[in-house]
Amino acid sequence: VHMALIRRPGVTSEQLHKVRGGGRFLVGQNYNPAADLMFIEAIHGDLADFRFYDVALSLEDLRDFASCNAMNDLLYPIYEFELNMTHLKPSGDIELYQMGLEDICTQEPDLVMIIPERIDFETSLAMCNFFTGDIIIPTNPEENVAIYDKYEEFNNYCADSWGTSFWLGVVANHTNGGWTRVPERKPLIWADFLPGWMVPTEEHSCLAFVAINVKYKWAASPCNILQCPICNFTSTPKLHLRGLCDLSKFDRFYSPYDYYNLKPVLEGFFLSRMTWNNHTWLIKSRLDRAVEARMKSNKPNDYPFGLHTWDVKGDACGQDQVQLLLTSCGITDFTCSDGSCIKKIKRCDQEVDCPDNTDELNCDVINIPEGYSAQLAPPAIDSSQLSLHISLDITSIREFDILGFVVAVDITQSIKWRDARLVLRNLRQGNFPNEAKV
Numbered sequence: 001v002h003m004a005l006i007r008r009p010g011v012t013s014e015q016l017h018k019v020r021g022g023g024r025f026l027v028g029q030n031y032n033p034a035a036d037l038m039f040i041e042a043i044h045g046d047l048a049d050f051r052f053y054d055v056a057l058s059l060e061d062l063r064d065f066a067s068c069n070a071m072n073d074l075l076y077p078i079y080e081f082e083l084n085m086t087h088l089k090p091s092g093d094i095e096l097y098q099m100g101l102e103d104i105c106t107q108e109p110d111l112v113m114i115i116p117e118r119i120d121f122e123t124s125l126a127m128c129n130f131f132t133g134d135i136i137i138p139t140n141p142e143e144n145v146a147i148y149d150k151y152e153e154f155n156n157y158c159a160d161s162w163g164t165s166f167w168l169g170v171v172a173n174h175t176n177g178g179w180t181r182v183p184e185r186k187p188l189i190w191a192d193f194l195p196g197w198m199v200p201t202e203e204h205s206c207l208a209f210v211a212i213n214v215k216y217k218w219a220a221s222p223c224n225i226l227q228c229p230i231c232n233f234t235s236t237p238k239l240h241l242r243g244l245c246d247l248s249k250f251d252r253f254y255s256p257y258d259y260y261n262l263k264p265v266l267e268g269f270f271l272s273r274m275t276w277n278n279h280t281w282l283i284k285s286r287l288d289r290a291v292e293a294r295m296k297s298n299k300p301n302d303y304p305f306g307l308h309t310w311d312v313k314g315d316a317c318g319q320d321q322v323q324l325l326l327t328s329c330g331i332t333d334f335t336c337s338d339g340s341c342i343k344k345i346k347r348c349d350q351e352v353d354c355p356d357n358t359d360e361l362n363c364d365v366i367n368i369p370e371g372y373s374a375q376l377a378p379p380a381i382d383s384s385q386l387s388l389h390i391s392l393d394i395t396s397i398r399e400f401d402i403l404g405f406v407v408a409v410d411i412t413q414s415i416k417w418r419d420a421r422l423v424l425r426n427l428r429q430g431n432f433p434n435e436a437k438v
Helices: 059-066 123-130 141-150 152-158
Strands: 113-114 164-172 179-183 208-209 219-223 227-234 237-244 253-260 263-268 272-277 279-285 293-296 308-311 322-327 333-335 342-343 389-401 406-416
Touching: 123 164, 123 227, 152 164, 152 227, 164 219, 164 263, 253 272
Parallel strands: 164 227
Antiparallel strands: 113 227, 164 179, 164 208, 208 219, 237 253, 237 322, 253 263, 263 272, 272 279, 279 293, 293 308, 308 322, 333 342, 389 406
């Protein structure tokens, strides 16, 4: 776009065309006239409310636009985003959709997500935990209505024959006859019960949104019925895919974004996307469409959390099948094979903490390589000779004769050296003994 063709305030004699012939106007793509368009140089993300004006906007107009204020007095832009893209030609993997200005201009990130799976309450808790969240608990009427309206389209799919559709993160307190918020283990403060369904019983120890004929109401429900959880987060979930080689074309980090085939889409931070496709999970590269990985599911509707085998095509690692671990666990956590998290200090402590018992597997302290021989001296490190650290501890004095020049003592001798052939793992700090035999 030639700057000379942009009309400035006060200049009215110029007759302008939208774009001078022979030029190109690109949005979201780096352009080099001497080269073709490159996918890796295109924007990967969302663009909204794009407008191209043939006048210079005032500072006040720019502030109004950035603040999502009304700009009704402006002239119609010569180019803008609209659903039919009348004046702009979409190119590449682009999806067009409409959303309200209030959604674009929200001050807070969307930290609520539905899991479109009909599962019981305990499984729902675990599923939300996999995404680093908890089951939603509205705290006021406005939030209650907003959450229900947002996911009402899933109502028929999620509804159980009991007449409820979405789990709430609340369980019964049979001691005092009330309800307890699961995340904080504190009493429920606000609720919107369906009349006659607010008292917990042994059979009805969970809470859910009512699905049939009544909107926004809660009802006591059995905990073993099947319906969908709505998860709430304190920050955008960040899932780490571990087990890839350094040259892999797949992203290492993913976050849930939108839905596809009634499953959450896990969007890679750069060029990959993980979706439910043909009865399993599929990772596709947007940069190279020949690169993909397909999860070998152990059971129907299995999610990719934890350790799974993946069939790989086209990746740079040269492996047709790999073991990959998708985890939301933090740096101080250990990821169980099913995807759940425990603190690292509980790993190999001779007590089972993982639901699948994997925290007590492979707990050997020493990894002995093939061909190792304890009869051969270990190689020296950073010198031509191996360093030995010798210590003598006198444990008792049996005889001390000054006149006879005789001393008899008991001595414990220890020799320490570093064997670079061995790899130590699962070492524990504190008074816990790290015992091993070679």
